[in-house]
Every structure is written in structure tokens, then in C-alpha cells.
Amino acid sequence: MKCRLYGAGARGRAGFCLTPVVRLLAPFAFLLLIFHACGPSVKLSRLEKEGAAAGLRLPPDMPSSLPTLDTGLVAPRGDTLRVTGLNGEELLIMRAELDEESGEMVAVDRIDAAVVTARFRNIAERNGSIRLEFQVTVPEYMRDSDWQLRLYPELNVQGESRRLDEVIITGENYRRAQLRGYEQYRRFLSRIITDTLDLIDMRSLEVFIARNIPEVYAFRSDSSYVSDEEFESSFGVTSRQAAEHYTLGHLVRRNRRLIGLMDSRWRKYVKAPIVTEGVRLDTVMRGGEGEFIYNYVQVIPAKAGIRKVDVALSGGIFREDKRLYDIPLSEPLTFYVSSLSSLADGTEKYLTRIISRNVEANMNCHIDFSVGSSRIETGLGGNASEIGRIESTLRTLLTDDSFVMDSIMIIASASPEGSLKSNLALSFSRARSVSEFFSARVDRLKDSLRREAGVFMSLGPDPEDGGHGLRLPEIVFSSKSGGENWFELDRLVAADSLLSEDDKRVYLELAGEADLDRRERRMAALEGYSRIREELYPQLRSVNFNFFLHRRGMLKDTVHTTTLDSTYMEGVRLLREHEYEQALDSLLSYRDYNTAVAFVALDRNASALDILLECPRTASVNYMLAMVYSRQGNDRDAVECLIAACGQDPSFRHRANLDPEVSELVRRYEIDEML
Secondary structure (H helix, E strand, C coil): CCCCEECCCCCCCCCEECCHHHHHHHHHHHHHHHHHHHHHHHHHHHHHHHCCCCEEECCCCCCCCCCCCCCCCCCCCCCCEEEECCCCCEEEECCEEECCCCCCEEECCCCCCCCCCCCEEEEEEECCEEEEEEEEEECHHHCCCCCEEEEEEEEEECCEEEECCEEEEEEHHHHHHHHHHHHHHHHHHHCCCCCHHHHECHHHHHHHHHHHCHHHHCCCCCCCCCCHHHHHHHHCCCHHHHHHHCECHHHHHHHHHHHHCHHHHHHHHCCCCCCCCCEEEEEEECCCCCCEEEEEEEEEECCCCCCEEEEEEEEEEEECCEEEEEECCCCCEEEEEEEHHHHCCCCCCEEEEEEECEEEEEEEECCCCCCCCCCCCCCCCCHHHHHHHHHHHHHHHHCCCCEEEEEEEEEEEECCCCCHHHHHHHHHHHHHHHHHHHHHHHHHHHHHHHHHHCCCCCCCCCCCCCCCCCCCCCCEEEEEEEEECHHHHHHHHHHCCCCCHHHHHHHHHHCCCCCHHHHHHHHCCCCCHHHHHHHHHHHHCCEEEEEEEEECCCCCCEEEEEEECHHHHHHHHHHHCCCHHHHHHHHHHHCCHHHHHHHHHCCCHHHHHHHHCCCCCCHHHHHHHHHHHHHCCCHHHHHHHHHHHHHHCCHHHHHCCCCHHHHHHHHHHCCHHHC
16 A cells, blocks of 8 residues: 655655545544534524523522421421411311312312522521522533633622622633643743752862862861851852852843743733632533533621612623623522511600709818828828819819709718727818818809809809809808728728738738727738738828709709610610620510510520510510411411411511511411401
């Protein structure tokens, strides 16, 4: 058999031979190549012509979203119930149809249709979250081994759009090309030298050192550290200069060139990177027939005022880095959201408060006195700042628009140091000294206030008659001895971290001593007594100001008034904003309907039931009871409460379609006509 060589070089050393069989098959192979090349183009033309799109649909057989309770108390579910109506009449609920021959209602079983065509669904917000379930569908003719489909679900909530994680369907050839690009880039990176020692002619460097610095070469295996300074002082050049001299320049230049090409080579080899972030699914399709279906589940937080959620789908078809086709935006799915927060009762709650005419205020001050003295010295210790603080308080009370100051009682206390009798006398003397001191200060303060107001005080029969002029009351000062301040000493000793536990224990044992002088003498035996006397005793020498005031313009001793219960209303606000845990913290002590709503929202049904059974049977209470009973598997009581709620308030007939716990009852027992 003769054959002709093709592709041989000038010297005839290479070539290939076409046998008759190969020549016969060659046209068919050529046609096959053309068909393979045109296949995706034909499919793409069809997509563009038909305006093909991926789609969204609701799962045809969604499982019930009713919570399951693993308890022994769940009642069996049936299709026939006996319930009691609003008027006490007993009702029998069953599936039934009219028998045309006998004219009687006959119980029947009905097979539900399995075809779902709706573009909307009622879903329930629970525990502050909304669970969206839908299917992403892609027809078979939109898939190709050389393509990648990128699908973008888009959420629209209260006018705000948000793109969800992508769904990516990758063809087998497309993924193979991606991996091939990564492998090419990996091989390119392997050419870059990362260890700088590989850029040095180590052999020549060793020969140089062996010939010129044999004493160093002898220690070539020694890992001891030699600084640049030591190296230079010995050989006249630094170690870096020596290394640079024997660096292979052509390798360095080549390495720099390769590093500079990293970005361009990445773009050349990896035209379509494999994306991992923001992707819900990236599946590689290897053949397969029929429609692609992906069950997409997205949980979103429930915002205040949310009523519905729209979900649409768009996307694109890609080959390498080129976008071949824009998948048009699909018709949206609409989820109508029912929230337990909308069942909250927003009626304002008020508290009754009793307001007394007379009011007391007090402040504790530390005024230093010389030993055994009751005279106030403004320059002693911190007296200047304390006196200024007291005068500032007096000015505030004198000019207050709501209160009028009547009198001030000053109580001075002493430390246990010394005899009880002398301490009582000294503390009383100091209290009287403080009263006299600040009585004079108040008079001067009044004059200052009058001058600031630019008027002269008018002395009328009623200093609160609202007439013209600045009216300042006459203030009565009184003095009282506080004695030895043992109560404060008890607190200071207990809080002192420098006193030993033994000293604190003995101190507590001495508290039973009735004779205070004897108690103080026995206390002197404590190891920490010096600290008590030097650090704690000075804090006991205090002066307490008790201010007695009355409300301006108030004649009665007490007045009853109502104010909005801010704690309760804050709980209602949190309930409406789906902050159920925080709402329950505010509402728990009230144990009313809104508390029960918070419990139901948190799926704490037993606690909710206890409260609801104590509430008046309003329509809202009956509806919440129907929901709780349904969750617990008590269908009879659930249906009874649902019928009662709809009879009291017809708006609950629509609401019954929104909550799955209740709509399941309506569907199962077909009680639409009874609501």
C-alpha cells in the first residue's frame, strides 16, 4: 500500500501518512468539529430568540411550619371534632358533602390537589426571624458544558433591595478550563525563585573564601553568628558586599521580570476565577437531563413594620470571562409576612402616683474642726470646697421653681474617740456652730439674689401669691447631735481591704458591747486600731444637712395623679419591633395579654397559656389561645377558641389565613364558613 507523506521537512525526516480509510473519514471529522463549535452558538441563538430565563417558584409540598412538641400530652388529630360555640351550643365539625339521593350530609375524605401555581405565600415571622423557602429552576436547554450560569436572587423588603448569595451552575468543560488556568499559573509561579540563596553562586563564593580566607572556610559548618562589623573588620568588606559580588545577576533580573509579570499572567491564565465568597451553591453539571432545581432557604431578621418580602431572580451566562447572555429578571415571588408583634395591644397604661406636699432632701458633708473645737475655720483642711458646695446647693434650692424651702436641720456626728458624754456635747456644739454659720450665709445669699434680680423683696401676707418681686422664704435652722457614728464605722470596717479578717471578726464580736466607752477601749487592742483611728475616724466626723421643703402652690397634703407607665410602654415598643427577649424583660412583672404575646413569640407556650387563661376572654385572647392550643396539639380547644375569636371580631377571619398554626386548623377541618 502506498501512502503519501504530509508535513515532512526539507530533509524528509518527519511526516505523517493518510491511509485511504483516514482520507474517507476526514470530511466527517471536519463536520463533527464544525458541529461541536456551532453547538453552543445555536443554543445561544435560541436563548436570545426565546428570551429564556431561569425561574423562581414555591416548593409544591412544603412541610408544615408548626412546631413539633415531643410530649406525651399531644392529642390525636382527627377530621371530626365536637366543639362548643359562643352561645353554648355543641357543634360537630367534619368533612361532609350533600348526598343527592338521600339529601343528607355524608362524611367524606377529600384528596387535595398537588399542583401549585401561586406566586405568593403567607409565611409567619417567629422568634424575630422570617424563613423564606423557594426553588431556583433552570431548564435543560439553558445549560451547556462550556458555560457557567450565575444566578442572582434579589430580595426586596420595605423598598430596599438586597442581593442574596449567588447560585452558580458550572459546565464540566468550563470547570476543566478553570482548573487548567490555575495549573498554568501555578507552573508560572514555580519559576519564581523565592529563596535568595538560590540567586548566589555558592560554589564560587566557597572557592574564594577557601583561597583567601582559609580560617573562615575551616568553620564553614559552624552556625555561630558573626556580625557585619566583625566580618568587615577582618576582611575589609561586609558580608553583604561579598554576597552581592557573587550574586548571579542574570537570575536576579529574570526573577524580577517574572515577579513583574504575575498580574498579567494571572489575567492571562485564570480568566474566570473560582469564586467562593458570596456563593450559596457552585455545582458542576456533568451531563444530566431535565430541569435543574435548587431549594433555596434564606432566613432574614424581622424588621418593625414588615408586611411582605419580594424575591426575584436575574443572572447571566458566561464563557471564560465573557458574558454571553443576560438572564432577564424573573417575575417575583411574594411572601406575605404575619408577625405576632402586630397582635400586641398598644393601649396606653398609666400608673397612679401619690404626690406629697412636703419633701425632704439631704446631703452629707465633711467639715474639719480643730481638736476639741466647734469653731468653723474656712482655711482648715478641705473646708473651703465643702462650704462652697453647700452654698451652691442652698442657692439652687432657694431659686427652685417647684419647691419652697422651709427649714434646715443640721446633724453633726463624732468618732468614738474619747468619752461618749464629751462626744455628744461636742457634736451638738459643732451642729449649732454650723447652723449659725450658714444662717448668716443664707441671709447674705438672699441679698445677693435680690440684687441679681434687680428688685426689692416684697413682704406680703403670702410669700407664694405669685405677685411681683423676688419672694424668698424665711428659713428656720435647727441643730441636733448625731453622737458617735458607729453605723458608719461598721460600714467602713467591713469595706476596708487593709484590715485583717481577724480584726474584722473581733470588731464584730465587740458590737454586742452595750457600753460604748468600754467597746472603744477594747477595740484599741486590735492590731489594726491605729489604721482605724487615723484613716476611718476622720470620716466619721461629718455634718448632715436635712432640707425640708414643700411643693410650690400645693395646698393639700397629698395629691393623686396618673402618669404614663414608661416601663410598660417600652415593653410594648420592643414587642412591636420584634425584640421579644427585651420586651419580655419589661413586661414580665405585668402578666397581662402583651406578656403572653411575648411568650408566644418566643415559643414558650406553657407560660403563655397560664397568663392567657387568667385574662378576660376578648377576641385577641381567644385567638392567642387558639394558636397556643394548636401548637400543643389540642385541636378541639384550638378550634373552639378560633370560632369564638372570629365571632367577637370578624377581622380575625383574615388573620386566620396568615398564621400557620391557625390556617392549618381551617384547612384540616374546613371551617371557613363557620368563622
